[in-house]
Amino acid sequence: xxxxxxxxxxxxxxxxxxxxxxxxxxxxxxxxxxxxxxxxxxxxxxxxxxxxxxxxxxxxxxxxxxxxxxxxxxxxxxxxxxxxxxxxxxxxxxxxxxxxxxxxxxxxxxxxxxxxxxxxxxxxxxxxxxxxxxxxxxxxxxxxxxxxxxxxxxxxxxxxxxxxxxxxxxxxxxxxxxxxxxxxxxxxxxxxxxxxxxxxxxxxxxxxxxxxxxxxxxxxxxxxxxxxxxxxxxxxxxxxxxxx
Amino acid sequence: xxxxxxxxxxxxxxxxxxxxxxxxxxxxxxxxxxxxxxxxxxxxxxxxxxxxxxxxxxxxxxxxxxxxxxxxxxxxxxx
Numbered sequence: 126x127x128x129x130x131x132x133x134x135x136x137x138x139x140x141x142x143x144x145x146x147x148x149x150x151x152x153x154x155x156x157x158x159x160x161x162x163x164x165x166x167x168x169x170x171x172x173x174x175x176x177x178x179x180x181x182x183x184x185x186x187x188x189x190x191x192x193x194x195x196x197x198x199x200x201x202x203x204x205x206x207x208x209x210x211x212x213x214x215x216x217x218x219x220x221x222x223x224x225x226x227x228x229x230x231x232x233x234x235x236x237x238x239x240x241x242x243x244x245x246x247x248x249x250x251x252x253x254x255x256x257x258x259x260x261x262x263x264x265x266x267x268x269x270x271x272x273x274x275x276x277x278x279x280x281x282x283x284x285x286x287x288x289x290x291x292x293x294x295x296x297x298x299x300x301x302x303x304x305x306x307x308x309x310x311x312x313x314x315x316x317x318x319x320x321x322x323x324x325x326x327x328x329x330x331x332x333x334x335x336x337x338x339x340x341x342x343x344x345x346x347x348x349x350x351x352x353x354x355x356x357x358x359x360x361x362x363x364x365x366x367x368x369x
Numbered sequence: 370x371x372x373x374x375x376x377x378x379x380x381x382x383x384x385x386x387x388x389x390x391x392x393x394x395x396x397x398x399x400x401x402x403x404x405x406x407x408x409x410x411x412x413x414x415x416x417x418x419x420x421x422x423x424x425x426x427x428x429x430x431x432x433x434x435x436x437x438x439x440x441x442x443x444x445x446x447x448x
Contacts, residue, residue, distance in 0.1 A: 183437055190434075219437065226439040229385050273382060273440060307385070 126350055127153045129167030131197070131213075133188045134159070138174035138210065138330060145330040146171075150346045159191035169206050169349050170197055172213025174266070174328060184227055184269050185215035194220055206250040206349050207322045211267055214314070214324030223315055223324045224282070225274035231307030235268040239338070240305055242313055242327055243293040246286050249316045250352035251323045251345045260297045261290075261341040263327035265305060270326040272308035272315075279309055290314035290325050370415045372427035373446040376436045377408035411435055420447045 128146045132139045139156060146154040155165060159177075164170060178187035188194070194216075201207045201222055209217040217223040230236060242263050244255040255261070274282070282288050290313040294303040299311040306326075314325030329342025378384050384406050391405040413430070415423050424445055431443040 182435070186434065186437070218439075224439075226437050228383065228440065231383070231385050233385055233389055271385075275381075275439070307383075 126168045126353060127155060127166060128169045128171060129155055129157045129164050130171050130173055131157050131159060131193055132173075133175065133177035133191060133212075133216075135177045135179055136173050136175035136212070138212075138328065141328070142171055142173045142210070142330040145333040145342070145346060149333045149343060150350065152346075152350060157193060159188065159193045161193050162196055164193075164196050164200055167200075167205075168353055169208070170200055172197070172207070172209040172216050173330070174211030174213060177212055177216065180212075180269075183219065185212060185217075185219040188212075188216045189220035198222065201317070201322050204319065204321050206352065208251055208345070208349070209322075209324035210328055210330060211265075211270075211326055214326055215269070217322060217324045222322050223317060224278050225272055225315070227269045228271040228273050228307070229269050230267070230271050230305070233268075235266075236270070236305045237266045238264065238305065240265050240313075240327060241293045241295055241297070241303060242290045242325075243297055243299065244289070245291060246289050246316075248286070249289055249320045249323050250349045252289060253348040253352050255344045255348065258297065260293060260295075261327075261329075261332075261344070262339045263329055263332045263342055264338075265327045267306070267326055270306040270308065272306075272312045272326075274309065279312075282312075282315055283310070285318065287316050287318070287320075288312055288314075289316050289323060290327070370417050370420065370423040371447075372413045372415060372423045374411040374413065374427055374431045374435055375408060375444045375446070376411070376431070376441050377406060377443070378440055379442050382440045409435075423447060 291311040332339040332342035387405040387407040394402040436443040
């Protein structure tokens with residue numbers, strides 16, 4: 126299975142993502158420069174974290190006009206799984222593949238810390254192997270992760286079960302204290318209406334091995350491998366065969 | 370021909386930066402400062418011949434790029 130990792134000028138989690146996919150997950154990974162106009166036969170597309178175009182104007186605001194984004198949009202419209210992590214999530218918001226926008230963190234500080242993340246829904250390609258209510262321990266590193274959307278949009282997301290992750294305490298409660306940035310309803314990640322596009326602020330790719338403090342992020346990558354295998358679009362990876 | 374574009378957060382959107390600036394001003398003794406809303410200002414130099422065209426291009430780029438309609442609104446002034 127082939128993962129395309131889009132590289133924008135200023136991406137800085139592209140190599141972490143490559144490592145997680147290639148060396149931990151054991152799948153094929155390929156960097157894709159943002160000037161490319163095709164996805165080179167990718168099965169999964171990841172928009173990694175970083176500071177694309179220096180976060181000039183707004184986070185993700187310039188990256189959305191990169192040539193590769195037209196291909197990503199077509200891929201998403203055809204049902205292809207797309208994951209936006211941190212800056213990748215911000216790009217997905219700016220290009221309209223996901224609703225809402227990011228504001229500066231409510232305390233104006235850049236937060237680089239571990240958070241509790243509750244899995245709200247498992248019916249996306251990136252959460253299928255997780256359990257509903259499971260609390261993942263993942264790192265965040267952002268200055269603009271304060272998720273905002275108008276009340277009617279938030280209500281729609283809740284109603285359609287499109288809030289995929291919430292910031293929670295160790296006990297799994299979505300308290301204000303557990304909310305690192307002021308996001309409405311403790312929202313840390315959401316999905317598209319068709320559920321194949323997922324964006325989140327925390328970094329699963331930085332938590333795929335216990336040696337770095339947590340391997341809780343790996344389930345997101347394993348989930349998409351399984352989701353595609355179940356869809357019959359893929360013969361099954363070595364890793365899943367090993368697990369079977 | 371030049372055009373000015375002012376981009377500001379919508380009134381319903383919390384502005385943590387403006388809030389912090391307001392608190393700083395108040396602690397400096399400017400008790401009359403009740404609220405601050407921070408925004409962005411763009412000056413566009415346009416190769417067009419009429420103010421109408423300038424306004425047209427400015428409002429198009431403001432809507433597509435300079436402002437995010439989810440959280441921001443914009444205002445255009447001819448220069």
